[in-house]
Amino acid sequence: MAKTETTKIINIAVIAHVDAGKSTLVDAFLMQSGVFRANEEVIDCVMDSDDIERERGITIYSKNCSVQYEDYKINIVDTPGHADFSSEVERIIKTVDTVILLVDSSEGPMPQTRFVLEKSLEQGLNPILLINKIDKRDARVDEVVDMVYQLFMDLNANDAQLDFPILYGVVRDGIVRREPEDENQDIIPLFETIIHHVPPYADRNDEPLQLQISTLAYDDYIGRLGIGRITRGEIREAQLVSVVKTDGAENEKTKINQIFTYIGMKRVVTAAAGSGDIVVVSGIPDISIGDTICDPDVPEGAGEIKIEEPTMSMTFMVNKSPFAGRSGKYVTSRHLKERLRKETEVNVGLLVEETESTDSFKVSGRGELHLSVLIENMRREGYEMAVSKPEVIMKRNPRGHLLEPVERVILSLPDAYAGIAISKMNIRKGIMLEMVSENGFTRIEYSVPTRGLMGYRSEFINDTRGEGTLVRRFESFEAHKGDIPQRANGVIVSGFAGETSAYALNNISERAALFVGPGTPVYEGMIIGMNSRNLDMIVNPAKTKKKTNMRAAGSDENIKLSPPIIMTLEESLEFVGDDELVEVVPGGIRLRKKYLTELERRRSGK
Numbered sequence: 001m002a003k004t005e006t007t008k009i010i011n012i013a014v015i016a017h018v019d020a021g022k023s024t025l026v027d028a029f030l031m032q033s034g035v036f037r038a039n040e041e042v043i044d045c046v047m048d049s050d051d052i053e054r055e056r057g058i059t060i061y062s063k064n065c066s067v068q069y070e071d072y073k074i075n076i077v078d079t080p081g082h083a084d085f086s087s088e089v090e091r092i093i094k095t096v097d098t099v100i101l102l103v104d105s106s107e108g109p110m111p112q113t114r115f116v117l118e119k120s121l122e123q124g125l126n127p128i129l130l131i132n133k134i135d136k137r138d139a140r141v142d143e144v145v146d147m148v149y150q151l152f153m154d155l156n157a158n159d160a161q162l163d164f165p166i167l168y169g170v171v172r173d174g175i176v177r178r179e180p181e182d183e184n185q186d187i188i189p190l191f192e193t194i195i196h197h198v199p200p201y202a203d204r205n206d207e208p209l210q211l212q213i214s215t216l217a218y219d220d221y222i223g224r225l226g227i228g229r230i231t232r233g234e235i236r237e238a239q240l241v242s243v244v245k246t247d248g249a250e251n252e253k254t255k256i257n258q259i260f261t262y263i264g265m266k267r268v269v270t271a272a273a274g275s276g277d278i279v280v281v282s283g284i285p286d287i288s289i290g291d292t293i294c295d296p297d298v299p300e301g302a303g304e305i306k307i308e309e310p311t312m313s314m315t316f317m318v319n320k321s322p323f324a325g326r327s328g329k330y331v332t333s334r335h336l337k338e339r340l341r342k343e344t345e346v347n348v349g350l351l352v353e354e355t356e357s358t359d360s361f362k363v364s365g366r367g368e369l370h371l372s373v374l375i376e377n378m379r380r381e382g383y384e385m386a387v388s389k390p391e392v393i394m395k396r397n398p399r400g401h402l403l404e405p406v407e408r409v410i411l412s413l414p415d416a417y418a419g420i421a422i423s424k425m426n427i428r429k430g431i432m433l434e435m436v437s438e439n440g441f442t443r444i445e446y447s448v449p450t451r452g453l454m455g456y457r458s459e460f461i462n463d464t465r466g467e468g469t470l471v472r473r474f475e476s477f478e479a480h481k482g483d484i485p486q487r488a489n490g491v492i493v494s495g496f497a498g499e500t501s502a503y504a505l506n507n508i509s510e511r512a513a514l515f516v517g518p519g520t521p522v523y524e525g526m527i528i529g530m531n532s533r534n535l536d537m538i539v540n541p542a543k544t545k546k547k548t549n550m551r552a553a554g555s556d557e558n559i560k561l562s563p564p565i566i567m568t569l570e571e572s573l574e575f576v577g578d579d580e581l582v583e584v585v586p587g588g589i590r591l592r593k594k595y596l597t598e599l600e601r602r603r604s605g606k
Helices: 022-032 051-056 083-095 111-122 141-154 188-197 333-346 368-380 415-427 456-463 502-508 569-575 598-605
Strands: 008-015 063-069 072-078 098-104 128-132 166-170 175-177 210-219 223-232 240-244 259-263 266-270 278-282 292-294 312-317 351-354 360-365 385-388 402-414 431-438 441-449 469-479 491-494 512-514 526-531 537-539 580-585 588-593
Touching: 008 022, 008 083, 008 111, 008 188, 022 063, 022 072, 022 098, 063 188, 072 188, 083 111, 083 210, 083 223, 098 111, 098 141, 098 188, 111 141, 128 141, 128 188, 166 188, 175 188, 210 278, 210 333, 312 333, 312 368, 333 351, 333 360, 360 368, 368 385, 368 569, 368 580, 402 415, 415 431, 415 441, 415 456, 441 469, 456 469, 456 569, 502 512, 569 580, 569 588
Parallel strands: 008 072, 008 098, 063 259, 098 128, 128 166, 491 537
Antiparallel strands: 063 072, 166 175, 210 223, 210 292, 223 278, 240 292, 259 266, 259 278, 312 360, 312 385, 351 360, 385 580, 402 441, 402 469, 431 441, 491 526, 512 526, 526 588, 580 588
16 A cells, blocks of 8 residues: 655644634634635635624634645634534544643633643643733733633643743734734744644654544535544544444444645545544544544554533424414424434534423533524524423432532623622622722622523623623533522513514513514414513504594604614523523524413413
8 A cells, every 4th residue: 555645733622612713713824825816806714604603703613724835734723712512622632732822912821721721731732922012001911910820720730731832922913923022914933833832743653544534524525424533543534443432342444535634724535644644534424523434454443522411401392482483494393303403413512302292302512502592593494392491400419419510701891880789799609719800890700500501691791781891701610509599570471373463562662671672473372571560461453543533643653662672592592481491493582481472371380
């Protein structure tokens, strides 16, 4: 068998908290390595190819690309920064030689920074620190570097890991420097630091093949694809291999179909690839994350890829509202079941379980955002469903004591709003860990049960007039914290079907905040607003003026209503109570009671 040409390969991951500039840094790598032609139009955050990623400005799915610098091929993995997608981070750490830890020059290390760094240090990687956004007015570079050193020590970094290179940049402008006062206008110092700090992957092409799958993809033409790093040996088209499952069981021998590697942003077919490279393989229809593709004569698994378990669950069910089937293409339980099964093949942080009802499924994930992104993707694909209020997953310790997930939360907000945030965190059983105030802003760190945070994000934004930021990540399971107050307000429920009128809504708005405007189709049991009191109120939003009432004669056009509150999917999931559902359809989102008629609700209450 002819030997593949040996290439100097270094695999890197860019890790950080959300909005620290990871995707922008990858853009700079691609731009300054000649991946794009001079006249080629390039969009920002080119690796964030998913529609929801672009709209929300976050990375949800880890992705691969490669750049060439001198005689090195550098494979780059752009990883999610949000805690809900940490299962994406955990499995790619095993495929890289180093990580670039990106930290904001004013924010410093955030909760998710700690998580991704801890995973990297556990893997034995020696990180490179890049302090980004050094041009910010409130930059505190030296202090942030000290904070990162302290974080490394808290995570028990060894001497080699503590001796990390430090670079400074304005990644948005494609600038990385060895010292803040340097004047270069490129990221060459980062390229040079990578190749001097990290030895290329050792040439192990002569050893038996071993390739562990860390990510899955799907192609409509060639089927399921496995993505991973070749830890040793070579892989070729039509090669006969064995697959060792995560439990150690060995599958029957199978044949590789096609092999792809990354050149820039493109996935390119190749006849063969050698040790150290990240490849995509087709031809194994049941390949799963953690499986190891091996030489049939040496079927050795590469070990388990441990994924942290879900902390939140909700029920996905067939939409049975009076408006069911009006806008969706996929509306049956068979459609729902198949789509969720397909999602678990590539979304390893997700768990789908059948329930006693054939029309509903229990779906568990790493947080509200993790689950809401799945729901939003399904909605855009044409699926209809109803989903329940998210519930925190509890556990019991060996003594039978109830445990619940607790999160580390950092609030950053103007001093004027600190009092109300502290008050609400205390009500939610939060424990203050640290509080610092400077330059008119207060930074507060809390330990809070996940139950207490449900529904709080939108409340926090309102309390701080949009000027505050809240970041959170799962910390641990701790003893149950007791009762936590839930939504204080009741809802306005339509008792009739029809189309809302301005006349009726005007009367209702005196006692409620409305979720709908005039001319909106409604059905009995649909939630159309939030009551100012702690009681549900049943109304007729389609009521019109009596034509015989001459004194009240006039047009609805003369009625001036405040704009209705239009809630996002996340806000809707946060808002609904235990006896309510979010109806998700391609045309939008509605809130409703689980039991639509008042009689059914009374019976269920008994």
